[in-house]
Amino acid sequence: MSDSIVDGMTNTAENPLFDYSPITERPALHWPGDARVAVYLGLNIEYFLPDRPSTSIWPGTADLVPDALNFGWRDYGVRVGIWRTIESLDRHGFRASALVNSAAAEHYPQIVKAGLDRNWAWLAHGRTNSVLHTGLTRDEERRELTDIVDTIAAATGRPPRGWMGPGLTETFDTPALLAELGLDYVLDWTNDDQPYRLTVPGMLSVPYTVELNDLLLFSRGITGPEFVRMVRDQYEQLRADSAHGGRVMALALHPFVIGQAFRAKYLDQALEYLAAQPDAWVTTSDDIAEHYLRTVRQR
Structure with missing residues (x-):
């Protein structure tokens, strides 16, 4: 049947949050200083609950309470890995786009201070990466998002402008509710090499990556x-593509992965390469969104 039902929706259902827009049919996008590729680092700063399964390196113990093996692997990131990663970012002049759980903002003030000292951009990344942002009524979600945003604002001294859900999760109401709270963009829809406007007025999707993701x-x-x-x-391919308009390159980092000692030199090599590119705009997701909103007329 052409209209078979899948999870309560027909296979002809359209995504209400954005329209189809082939990149070949858009006006050229221009970055500051005639840069060809806007490059940002999405640094995931996450809080995990010790009694809930989550991202695991070994599934055999994932349902145990406590799960010392997997929780310890994740916890290494905020205890050790992030400090090694910060050294590499500092060495090559990168400001992080910090994707921070509100619980992480509360529990890890030393990391928040390090980010404030470096003028990081702060994005709301849900409450904890042990719980996906789904299954909420609109009123429940409004309360949840308000608390998340307020908690991050209190910890960092500034409200977040962007959102990425834990596990890149959101509801169809999330962008509109975020707009009510003053946010400008989401990273969850990893379907483009340029920002684009959502159907929610004033809200953008900014590129993120699940492919170039440690x-x-x-x-x-x-x-x-x-x-x-x-x-x-x-980078080389996006630069070639940029002959028809600027592109965005996101690099997604998790301190419990990239922050492992035997990987540190490879992050350093990658950042050294990106920092040396004369046509790269090394920036943050906040600045990418701000530039797009300010310079690209709504179509």
Whole structure:
């Protein structure tokens, strides 16, 4: 049947949050200083509950309470890995786009201070990465988002402008509710190399990546040298594509993955390469969204 029902929706249902827009049919996008590729680092700063299963390196113990093996692996990121990662960002002049759980903002004030000292951009990343942002009524979600945003604002001294849900989760109401709270953009829809406007007035989707993402790459057996090669390949192709308009390159980092000692030099090599590109705009997701909203007319 052409209109078969899947999970209560027909297969002809359209996404109400954005329209189809082929990148080949858009006006050229221009970055500051005639840069060709806007490059930002999405640094995931996450809080995990010790009695809930979550991202795991070994599924065999994931349902145990406590799950010392997997929780300890995740916890390494905020205790050790992030400080190693920060050293590399500092060395090559990168400001992080910090994707912070509101619970992480409360529990890890030393990390917040390090980010404030470096003028990081702060994005709301849900409450905790042990719980996906789904299954909420509109009123429940409004209360949840308000508390998340207020908690991050209190910890950092500034309200977040962007959102990425834990596990890139949101509801169809999320962008409108975020707009009510003063946010400008989401990262969850990883379907483009340029920002684009959502159907919610004033809200953008800014590119993020589940491909050039340390958590997924290294879990598939990618090696450090292969990671560096992929970063170079990504930039080179996006730069070539930018002959028809500026592109965005996101690099997604998790301190419990990239912050492991044996991977540190490969992150350093990747950042050294990106920082050396004369036509790269090394920036944050906040600045990408702000530039787009200010310079690109709504179509």
